[in-house]
Amino acid sequence: MASLAKCPIDSGRDDRKTAVAYEQGVSFKPGSEVVRDADGVKSVLRNASLVQDALDAAAMKQLQPDEIPLIFLDGKMHRERRKHITDFFSPRSIKEKFAPLMEKTADILVGELEQTKKLRIDEASWQMAVTLVGELIGVTRGKSRAQMKQTAKRIERFLYRTHMSDLKGWRLAIARGRAALYVMDFLIRDVRPTVKARRKAPQDDVISRLVAENYTEKAILIDAMTLCGAGMQTTREFISLVAWHLLDNDDLRRQFMEGDYDAQMAILEEILRLEPIVSTLYRRAPDDLPEKVANPLAVAGHSYAVSLRHANIDPAAVGECPFALDPARKERQQDQGAFLSFGNGMHRCPGSPLALNETLALMNRLLKVKGLKLASKPQVHWVPHLATFEIRDVLVTCD
Ligand code: HEM
Known part of the structure; x- marks a missing residue:
């Protein structure tokens, strides 16, 4: 495939859409050592003596123990629990279990565009992400389109409660009360009925597995909420970001449309390298780290802010012109196309095949629409406490 990037001739090229919002909004946890180079980032993330230090970790x-979500577990307990979900993301499972649903959902969403001649991609991407991760968890199975929309609304309400980190005083107290109600609503209307149904007739989903292992309702709720955050919020932004790049660049769009599966994947991964949805991860060495497991990186109490965003533009890892969107980079560098955007080491994202394939399915259906064009200037908002961005107003229209 021809490279879009004209490096080194065009060495000043910067294709990022979220860089300004990031630069203006980024902050790192006070007291953390910021690691920016790709080798350093990998070393920290692969170090078995360091533990999660992300939001809520304490x-x-x-x-x-069985109520702690996977992402906050460490060591043996983490390995055991992770085993429960990894097979859901095998190539076979993606093809047989999820691909038909991806295509069906893409058809419904793009069908709405064809009927009404307009669609907010940042809303369609939410419906897509909720449908697929909801299927994995079990909470959206067998629901009608209207019921699905209700579930999507309930999940959106409790997930985006994190916006209350901007609030103080009585506003924060009210927001907290409201957030608790939203979580209850999700429990009562989505999780509890699914648990009840799976007790009678298990299916191939996360809730069935947790029920089979006698997890408490609270543990199941926490697991479901974590998967919603990890899998839905991230994929929503990724889909919007990809649509924006593809609709804004005719050459890239043509390459995508003409490309085979591998070529299309390389484009998605390169977009994700350039603009990681999660910019920073946190790790720390426990205060009571036993001397026998201490090592140069793991000094008791030391904490790290691991910048995936910087590591992904480290020329030593990704080659020349790191700010240019170059779909040939993956092949040239012989590395994973998304580089560190899905993390690395023991907590590396298990859901990456789901996110990439559902984005591919939606884009393949969307870009075939006649007269499709971007009809607004998307807005990027930085969300500091999650080290992520939100893209809104991705309005498309068609003939
Ligand atoms: C483009 C979309 C996605 C991005 C950018 C993304 C990114 C990441 C990153 C960076 C991590 C590592 C966190 C860390 O090391 O602290 C992670 C972990 C995780 N992701 Fe994703 N993710 C995406 C989609 C998904 C999907 C669709 C699922 C499926 C439900 C998912 C489930 C998880 C889980 C369960 C973990 C924790 C794994 C563990 O601790 O072992 N993610 N993700």
Whole structure:
């Protein structure tokens, strides 16, 4: 495939759409050492003596062991629990279990565009992400389109409660109360009925597995909420980002349309390298780290802010012209196309095949629409406490 990037001739080229919002909004946890180079980032993320230090990590340690979500577990317990979900993302499972649903959902969403002649991609991407991760968890199975929309609304309400980190005083107290109600609503209307149904007739989903292992309702709720955050919020932004890049660049769009599966994947991964949805991860060495497991990186109490965004533009890892969107980079560098955007080491994202394939399915259906064009200037908002961005107003129209 021809490279879009004209490096080194065009060495000043910068194709990022979220860089300004990031630069203006980024902040790192006070006291953390910021690691920016790709080798350093990999070393920290692969170091078995370092533990999660992300948002809520300290609060999570107060929970019963089986109530702690996968992402906050470490060591043996983490390995055991991770085994529960990895097979859902095997190539076979993606092809047989999820691909038909991806295509059906893409057809419904793009069908709405064809009827009404306009569609907000940032809303369609939410419907897509909720449908697929909801299928994995079990909470959206067998629901009608209207019921699906209701579930999507309930999940959106409790997930985006994190916006209350901007609030203080009585506003924060009210927001907290409201957030608790939203979580209850999700429990009562989505999780509890699914648990009840799976007790009678298990299916091939996360809730069935947790029920079979006698997890408490609270543990199941926490697991479901974590998967919603990890899998839905991220994929929503990724789909919007990809649509924006493809609709804004005729050459890239043509390459995507003419490309085979591998070529299309390389484009998606290169977009994700350039603009990682999660910019920073956190790790720390426990205060009571036993001396026998301490090592140069793991010094008791030391904490790291691991910048995936910087590592992904480290020329030593990704080659020349790191700010240019170059679909040939993956092949040239002989590395994973998304580089570190899905993390690395023991917590590396297990859901990456689901996210990439559902984005591919939606784009393949969307870009075939006659007269499709971007009809607004998308807005990027930085969300500091999650080290992520939100893209809104991705309005498309068609003939
Ligand atoms: C483009 C979309 C996605 C991006 C950018 C993304 C990114 C990431 C990153 C960076 C991590 C590592 C976190 C860390 O090391 O602290 C992670 C972990 C995780 N992701 Fe994703 N993710 C995406 C989609 C998904 C999907 C669709 C699912 C499926 C439900 C998912 C489930 C998870 C889970 C369960 C973990 C924790 C794994 C563990 O701790 O072992 N993600 N993700």
